[in-house]
Amino acid sequence: MKHKYLKLLVILFGQLLTIMDIFIINVSIPSIQRNLDASNGEMQFMIAAYLIGFASFLITGGRLGDLYGRKKIYFIGLISFMVSSIACGISAGAEQLVISRFIQGISAAMMAPQVLSMIQILFTVHHERTKAMGWYGITIGIGTILGQFLGGYFSSLTIMEEPWRLIFLMNIPICLPAVFLSLKLLNESKTSVKQSFDMGGVVMLSAGLFCATYALTMSEHEGFHFKNAGLMVISAGIIFSFIKNQKRRVQNKRSYLIDFDLFRYKNFNLGIVAVSFFFIMLDSYFYILSLFFQDGLKISPLAAGEIIVFQGLGFILASAVSVKLILRYGKKALIAGLSFIIVILILQLFLFRIQIGFPIFCLLLFLHGLGVGSIIPSLANIALSGMSEKLIGNASGVYNTFQQVAAIIGIVAVGSVFYYFLGTKPLVKHYHNAFSVAILINILCLVFVIASVFKVPNHVLPEIRRKK
Known part of the structure; x- marks a missing residue:
């Protein structure tokens, strides 16, 4: 052990x-x-x-x-x-x-x-x-x-x-x-079936993902201009061609990059949906929070960094403690954790509008970290549970890709909404309004995560009762 x-x-x-x-x-x-x-x-x-x-x-x-x-x-x-x-x-x-x-x-x-x-x-x-x-x-x-x-x-x-x-x-x-x-x-492990590597698939998929992630990432700084919109269209065309190519290669029993048998696992599909909406919420939240603290509330970068560290401390604590809750209550513990994050976000909507002290900021971020830390490890567990060793590496790569792309989408999409409601000459009240709209979008994302977790089969995260 x-x-x-x-x-x-x-x-x-x-x-x-x-x-x-x-x-x-x-x-x-x-x-x-x-x-x-x-x-x-x-x-x-x-x-x-x-x-x-x-x-x-x-x-x-x-x-x-x-x-x-x-x-x-x-x-x-x-x-x-x-x-x-x-x-x-x-x-x-x-x-x-x-x-x-x-x-x-x-x-x-x-x-x-x-x-x-x-x-x-x-x-x-x-x-x-x-x-x-x-x-x-x-x-x-x-x-x-x-x-x-x-x-x-x-x-x-x-x-x-x-x-x-x-x-x-x-x-x-x-x-x-x-x-x-x-x-x-470390011990070596790999699929027992000998196959060549699909280099053409690598070129197609990497080009498609490169165009998409480049356009989304640069849109955060430049805005969603014609160049970035064009790259997104090119990316969509490349990825569509890649999917058709991969399905054809699997049918012809040739080497492939993605085995679409992955998507026959219900828990994998639900895990992908859950992690996508969760990271749209999480990364956009951090992006908006930094802008809101420093530009809206005029908190110094050092103080803002100190407050966010408390979020990380809550994350670490929850990751350690939540294991027992997941084993004891299964997916009910996850739904409770997601509901807890929603409650903390609602509290932030109201409390950030009034004059609160530094300790309250730290406490709210610490509690948010507790909620987040209780969720992230189990999302990967949901997606990859029951996956055959032949598919596990493929599944891990797809899962991580969805997570990273969702994070970038969250920053760009929710960030754009935030700036729209901020206006061109923002006052403190405009920052509060823009922050509130962004948080409401975050809450909506969490509702989708709850719905996905609710549909996860019970055997994926079973409740383990202690014998009396």
Whole structure:
């Protein structure tokens, strides 16, 4: 049993790196721009490059693990992530940093599906898997907090001329033990059916996802102009052609990238719907909250960061505690957690309109984190439960892709609504109105998540009663 959890620790190193580097660059943007003499457009690419590379290659990463070995692809991802982090840290210009961040995102896409796949393979018993997914949730919380904290900490150091480089170079002492331990401890697993790799499918899908994620990510900064709208149309056409191509290849018994048997699992479909609406809610919430706090309520960036850290602390605590509730009450615990988030959002609608002290802000964010932390690990458990080992890598890649694309859609779509209600010359009351509309959209998303969880078969998240 202890050996299993040691292996879990090794694979969670990859998850920690993946999450941490999504957030770590945000606080360092001003110093990077100043030192590299980068334009605003180059800085936008710098932020977007990681997410675009990550979202575009998750399905490919999952399929590579299925065919060539999950340990092998995880190891390659770790090495690539370390090398690309070094390239980020020694970048001489903005263009080199953008390219290195893009490769870093692709490396993360090689690791992330293997993490979920290996958890499902390592922990076959429901209560063990639920506990393991609790640790998966804790890792997400730690990565979120560490990314924001360390980004600010290293950027403010005075021991060197360009301290922001340390936010990338600090990945080396995390990667090195992970590389060594993964070689020593992890067992290889892959599908027993020998197939060639569908490189044409990779090119088509990656191009389609690249166009979509690029257009959505850049729309956050530029607005949804003709160029981005055109890229979305091109993306839709490529992905439609890809789906037809994949179905034809499966029928002809040729190599493929996505096995559409995935979508015959009811719990997988429900898990995909649930995670999509949940991350539309979650990432748009953080985006709107940051704008509302700093621009609307005139809270300093440092104080806003401190408040959001309390959300992360609640997330970590809930990920640990919610395991017992999920095992005891099954999907009822999830529905209760989602309802709790709705209640906290409603409280924020009213309490943020009046003069409240710093401790109340922290408490409301902490409670929101408790709700979020009780949900995220189980959504992956719902989607991947009962999945055959042949499909698990494919399923993990598809699940992660939906999650990342939904997060970007949430920021762009809900952010656009927020700015619409804000107007051109916003006052404090306009910020309150725009925030209220955005929160109501978030609540609607959570209602869809509740409906999806409600339809999940009871055997997927069974209630385990203790014997008296």
